[in-house]
Amino acid sequence: MQDLKLKAAEKRGIHQLGGDELVGWDEVTQGIILTSFEGDASDIVHKKAEERNYSDFNSYTATVASWRVKKPVFNIDVCIDCQNCWVWCPDTSIISRDKQMLGIDYDHCKGCEVCVEVCPTNPKSLLMFGEQEDLETALSQWPEKKKKEK
Amino acid sequence: MAITSIKNLKEFSTNNDRFEGAHTLCPGCAHSMIVRELMNCTDDNLVIASNTGCLEVSTAVYPFTSWDTSWIHIGFENAATAVSGAEAMFKARKKKGTLKDNDASVKFVAFGGDGSTYDIGFQWLSGAMERGHDFTYICLDNENYANTGGQRSSATPIGAHTSTAQAGTHSYGKKQKKKDIVAIMAAHDAPYVAQLAPNKWKSMAKGFQKALETEGPCFINTVSPCCTEWKFDPKDTINITDLATDTLMFPIYEIINGHELNILYRPKNVLPVEEYLAAQGRYKHLFKPENKHVIEEIQKNINEYWEMLQRREEARV
Amino acid sequence: MAEKFDLNEREVWDGNYAASQALRQAQVDVVAAYPITPSTPIVENYGAYVANGYIDGEFVMVESEHAAMSGCVGASAAGGRVATATSSQGFALMVEVLYQASGMRLPIVLTVVNRALASPLNVRGDHGDMYLGRDSGWIQIDAFNAQEAYDLTLCAFKIGENHDVRLPVMVHQDGFITSHTAQNVYPLSDEKAYGFIGDIVPVDDMLDFSRPVTYGAQTEEDWHFEHKAKQHKALMDSRTVIDDVFAEFEKLTGRKYNRVEGYDMDDAEVVIVALGTTVETARVAAQELREEGVKAGVVGIRVFRPFPFDQVRDMLENAKSIAVLDRSSPGGAMGAFFNEVSAALYTTPNRPLITNYIYGLGGRDFSVAEAKRIFLEQKANADAGHITTDIQQFSGLRGPHLGYFQTKRS
Structure with missing residues (x-):
């Protein structure tokens, strides 16, 4: 099974957008200023998401999973690590580490399907499935390589 | 200056994003593709200002921020001025030595949609460009006021349907041509001005890096296809951008020091503009017989503009 | 280091010059400004002090008053001391950003030389512009003469930048009657004046990259009310700080101010x-x-x-x-x-x-x-x-x- 919390920092996607859990008086910061991290974040640009100490105000800790009706499923056996999906993902939801595509951050993916569209492999390494489809069933339905039509 | 490798996508993908998910931009929105690419182009500290617009209302709704760097939004029209102020303060504090880290390399960036760039914030942008602050202004041009539900802007192309320039029995949509913001910015004698598109990720990344590295005010117009208001399937954002650049509806070029023009992308096969128009709901009415002349006019405009760009490139003036 | 500016124990200054001397002594880091009668000399003088080395600051001449306050907001969020000046129509053009400055709790000092609002156009003093700011969330202090314009501008920095306050402050004076009338003013020495105000200690500094901050987030019905309530509370609570600053100023100068x-x-x-x-x-x-x-x-x-x-x-x-x-x-x-x-x-x-x-x-x-x-x-x-x-x-x-x-x- 693919780990849905793949490469997640502890707090990834724990909050609902517009959720009630943070509403209060003490959480109203002076000047409505939001801090992105806890502690010293000087070298954040050189830290991967899972190494960062995100604050509760960082949208990394929120989820938009409920926006999806369909989800992209990743098939690592077909992927050539071209990183097209990484560069064009509008939701920072392609998890690439050390030039390798590892999978999808389902807390932040909205199911737009751009990654599937830009995937150049044959068959595609990313395909859309119903939100409730489990990974094994999805992978078992993966199409064969298409022959080029003449 | 610490720029990151854009030799190929694999290298580029080793960057750690500083623009986080769970923002509330529409699925498939090109804004975030462009913002991510800008932030991944450099290792430097960034101070970013955003005008009011889709990007701003979707990335900083209390109690969440999607920005992993300093970010400020004041109003609809003044991101260029906000960043001017911050840049001036950076200089003043550096002189006095009151910065937390006096050696930090900092880049100043402002984002605006076409509404704030071409229209309501035009004066503020022009002022900041003229004053010569060291910053880069990036327009996320989706050719309409998308945040308020798709009204016309002066970036909306002729013939497009918007809620305030409607196509109907007596109208073919917007009557006026798009304002040439790139030429206007180049006329400010800016050291670097460009028009870029997210489908050509490498030329976009190169352009961003050039702008960040260039001292002085730089301006970049980026095409940002809007699935909601242009009326196409979200999955097609990059496909539509390909059509925009391959029909030359949106040519990719840069202008250095106000005059040296370089075309950055020449399509091998230039496609007829119908292919671009037909892919979007906002141009659907143009395919009625009575509106055929509008398509012809659009094609003519494209041809003339492309001709002009090529001549200017050749002339080097 | 800024050049030394010689001052006499008693100077003959008009209100504008008095306010600009206070800006110089406060060593304001950034002034973003657009000139308007009758407050123009305040920012002209700041520009002259920068041009002649009397201030280590940045003078940003923008293209409108709206931009002036916008530049001030950006500069203030970047952690240094910020001030500007305006009047009348310029004040009116600034109004949108006045609310944003106070909402973000930025301690900008705005010297307002009061002037009537058009139409009909008029350059003389009344309090139309001052009233226009009354719901903007700023502290508004009123000077009745040039000496007070000087004294209260110094106090304004100390009040606004206090971490228990963190609010922008306007110092008002009457157009022409105060701003252009030369009067006796007893200034403090530069050392004494700066010592009174002290260094600005930044809060939520956009240029502190060890702690990235987001300024200007949106709040809807679930957060907006509490935020505005806190802002009002900050204004109400500033009363004791204002009293304390006035008391400290009296100790230093013998000049006593009351709310x-x-x-x-x-x-x-x-x-x-x-x-x-x-x-x-x-x-x-x-x-x-x-x-x-x-x-x-x-x-x-x-x-x-x-x-x-x-x-x-x-x-x-x-x-x-x-x-x-x-x-x-x-x-x-x-x-x-x-x-x-x-x-x-x-x-x-x-x-x-x-x-x-x-x-x-x-x-x-x-x-x-x-x-x-x-x-x-x-x-x-x-x-x-x-x-x-x-x-x-x-x-x-x-x-x-x-x-x-x-x-x-x-």
């Missing part, structure tokens, strides 16, 4: 309540009338926001008849200042008689004779035990008497 200034108020029966230079005119009138046996007193509002509701009440509750002078076109209502003073007095057991005078619009001169006439009308009210005139009157106006509303007595 409400009372003159001859111990036994005053008839009182003029006013803002700006009118306070000084009314004081002269009061003193002359006292020689004639009229127990006249004057109340000047030093801190217009946060409005000193309780102090106004305490100062006025034993008076018999009070005239509240509004130097702003009331636009179809009683004068706003009258309404605020009346509301304070309504909560007293005596509820003195209170009337409203609209005067001095567009810089129309307000003379000692006019002040005396107003006092004597109050005297007539006091003697009659009820208001004998219209409750609102225009004073110093040509043509027929213009006034509205009478007391309902049966």
Whole structure:
């Protein structure tokens, strides 16, 4: 099974957008200023998401999973690590580490399907499935390589 | 200056994003593709200002921020001025030595949609460009006021349907041509001005890096296809951008020091503009017989503009 | 290091020059400004100090007042000391950003040289612009002369930048009457002045990259109300800090400021309540009338926001008849200042008689004779035990008497 919390920092996607859990008086910061991290974040640009100490105000800790009706499923056996999906993902939801595509951050993916569209492999390494489809069933339905039509 | 490798996508993908998910931009929105690419182009500290617009209302709704760097939004029209102020303060504090880290390399960036760039914030942008602050202004041009539900802007192309320039029995949509913001910015004698598109990720990344590295005010117009208001399937954002650049509806070029023009992308096969128009709901009415002349006019405009760009490139003036 | 600027113990400065010297002594890091009469010399002078090395700062000449305040917001969020100046139409153009500056809790100092709002266009002083800022969430301090414009601008930095306050501060002075009239001013030495204000200690500094911050987030119905309530609370709580700063300033200079200034108020029966230079005119009138046996007193509002509701009440509750002078076109209502003073007095057991005078619009001169006439009308009210005139009157106006509303007595 693919780990849905793949490469997640502890707090990834724990909050609902517009959720009630943070509403209060003490959480109203002076000047409505939001801090992105806890502690010293000087070298954040050189830290991967899972190494960062995100604050509760960082949208990394929120989820938009409920926006999806369909989800992209990743098939690592077909992927050539071209990183097209990484560069064009509008939701920072392609998890690439050390030039390798590892999978999808389902807390932040909205199911737009751009990654599937830009995937150049044959068959595609990313395909859309119903939100409730489990990974094994999805992978078992993966199409064969298409022959080029003449 | 610490720029990151854009030799190929694999290298580029080793960057750690500083623009986080769970923002509330529409699925498939090109804004975030462009913002991510800008932030991944450099290792430097960034101070970013955003005008009011889709990007701003979707990335900083209390109690969440999607920005992993300093970010400020004041109003609809003044991101260029906000960043001017911050840049001036950076200089003043550096002189006095009151910065937390006096050696930090900092880049100043402002984002605006076409509404704030071409229209309501035009004066503020022009002022900041003229004053010569060291910053880069990036327009996320989706050719309409998308945040308020798709009204016309002066970036909306002729013939497009918007809620305030409607196509109907007596109208073919917007009557006026798009304002040439790139030429206007180049006329400010800016050291670097460009028009870029997210489908050509490498030329976009190169352009961003050039702008960040260039001292002085730089301006970049980026095409940002809007699935909601242009009326196409979200999955097609990059496909539509390909059509925009391959029909030359949106040519990719840069202008250095106000005059040296370089075309950055020449399509091998230039496609007829119908292919671009037909892919979007906002141009659907143009395919009625009575509106055929509008398509012809659009094609003519494209041809003339492309001709002009090529001549200017050749002339080097 | 900034060059040394020689000052005499006593200088002859107008209000604009006095304010600009305060900006120099505060070593303001960034001034983003757009010139407008009559406040122009404040920013011109700042520019001259920068050009000649008297300030290590950045002078950003923007293309409008809206941009001036926008630049100030960006600069202030970047952690340094920020100030600018404006008047009238420029103030009006700034209004959008005034609210944003206070909402973000940025301690910008704005020296406002009060001037009428068009139309018709007018460059002279009234308080239309000052009133336009009254709901903007800024602290508003009012100087009645050049010395005060200098002193209170120094105080403004210390108040606004206090971490318990963190609010922007306006220091008002009257256009031309104060801004362009040379008067004796006793400045502090540069060391003393800067020592009084101290270094700015940044909060949520955009240039501290170890702690990235987001400024200007959106709040909807789930957060907006609490945020605005906290902002109001900060304004109300700033009262004690203002008092402390004024006390410290008195220790340093012997010059004592109060949020409400009372003159001859111990036994005053008839009182003029006013803002700006009118306070000084009314004081002269009061003193002359006292020689004639009229127990006249004057109340000047030093801190217009946060409005000193309780102090106004305490100062006025034993008076018999009070005239509240509004130097702003009331636009179809009683004068706003009258309404605020009346509301304070309504909560007293005596509820003195209170009337409203609209005067001095567009810089129309307000003379000692006019002040005396107003006092004597109050005297007539006091003697009659009820208001004998219209409750609102225009004073110093040509043509027929213009006034509205009478007391309902049966």
